[in-house]
Amino acid sequence: MKLIHKINQRYLIYSLAVLILLGVAINITLKIIVADETDETLEYTYKHVERLIKEKQQLVLLEPFISVELIDHAWESRCFSDTILYTELNESEEFRQLTVIKTINNNTYKITVRESAIESGDLLETVIILILISLLLLFGMLFYLNMRISKSVWSPFYKNLEKLKNFSLQKMETFRPENSNISEFQELNETLKSLTGKLINDYDTLKKFTENASHELQTPLAIIRSKIESLLEGNELSPVQAEKIKSIYQSVNRLTRINKNLLLLTKIENQQFVKIEAVSIKKSILEQMEYFSELTELKELRVDFRDISDWILRCDKTLIEILFNNLFSNAIKHNIRGGAINIQLENKKMIMSNSGTKPIENTRRMFDRFYKEAVSDSTGLGLAISKQICLVLNLKIEYHFSGKMHSFVLLL
């Protein structure tokens, strides 16, 4: 749930509760006030009636509002009460009444004055409704304003979030957060800046380490390799020794390959291929087809190249060469004897498929470094290199398997 929605939800719930409480409170207060007022009016009317009786011996009658009865002697009393009477229209109506039993001029009277409660009820209702409407309007306006303000206040935050999502260590760009005059956001920005700066630094150190380590390994590897080669040349080894030396030699060669590929990967990551030119993918594919023609012939592969249109990329040609070299050698290596390689080239799309037996199982990890599906002598870096090149060139690389064909798709 978005922060704004969360806040608004809470806001609404609390507002509603407050509104209800307020409504009840207003209702009660108004009722009390209106009742007080009614009682006061009744009192006043009663006094008037009493005075008329006392001074002029005149009995005022105005049913149902005023009624005066002569009764037998009784204790004096006065009390307010609510009652329901039937009017002439045969409707029941609520009345507030004041009943006083009083002895005036030696006669005992029961004087009842009434005031319609409906009137005051109507008033009450109207007032409450009016207040509620204005409160609702107020809350609505606050809600809307809150939304608006939140949006503008939080906008640098959301922009930064978007930037952070797109932040990539590989691109080597420093993180530049959106400025804000809110101190919390400023603090967040500063933290993000220093955090990403540190990340970039660490990543850089790591890359330098890989590069240096790989470079420094080259010479010792060269020494080991040449020593072993000269050992193998001489005939002074027993078969058992030769066998062992051979296995050392194979391991050194593997190490050499891994090292070279790691170096290559680091160089691609470091964006050291910067001789930008217009590269024709069609030409590159044709070159690789020629380069691998003997291998494909030896494995009796049918190579079919359908070029619908050329695709020109502005980049370093070496990267494209390495990429297609990798894709091609994969397509040959993981092919079956007498299989096929189909290449289809359009503008901004290239599909290379080759015959195979079963799909790659873990497609999520297949582009990871050193990931291998089966035990093999391969370094497990080929696809990682391809992926890295695509990343540098802003290309998408996808893998599919259908109809016993592995397919790699390159997309802009």
Add this chain to the structure above:
Amino acid sequence: MKILIIEDEQELLYEIKSYLEKEDFICEVADMYNTASEKLSVYHYDIVLVDIMLPGGTGLDLIKTLKNIQQDTGILIISAKNSLDDKLYGLDLGADDYITKPFHLAELNSRIKSVFRRRKFNGAVEIVHNEIKINPDNKAVYVKGKKIALTKKEYELLNFFIANKNRLLTKESIAEHLWGDNIDLADNFDFIYTHINNLRKKIASAGGSDYLLTVYGMGYKYID
């Protein structure tokens, strides 16, 4: 042929030297910038192998000085850095080739010979071994005077073998020579086997003898 090897790693220096001496090359060594610089100013060499990173200076400076005093010396850079910039810069300065560590000694040997040929004879000289004759100019191969049609890789293979006569060529070094080291060639050794068989057949059908010896499990040898 006289060669100066400039390399600061003693062990590697020793291995290169002993390998090349078996080819009857006269080898001198230098393991520092200063000694190399002195030797270059006093003696004349046919080929100079130079490492770029040296104690006391850079091999690139040595190439510059060398170009001023000895125009006809072939220069081969050996570097631990597989950097295209270094390579292009070195070649711009007048180096003939660039080889990245770790390399196979057979590969180095074949590169030296090809640089030497290019330097001395403008590449026009034919490589002859008994009844086999290679013309590097138009990449034609003759057996007993009869031209045989070889594929590009078969041609490179034959050249590599003749440059390293009587040497054990491991499958790895052949694979690297033919395909470079960009790709994973771990299981491409079958292809080498097929290439070699085809090469054998083509030479045999033209009446040549079989000089290719299989060293079981290791590689191949081209014997005299």
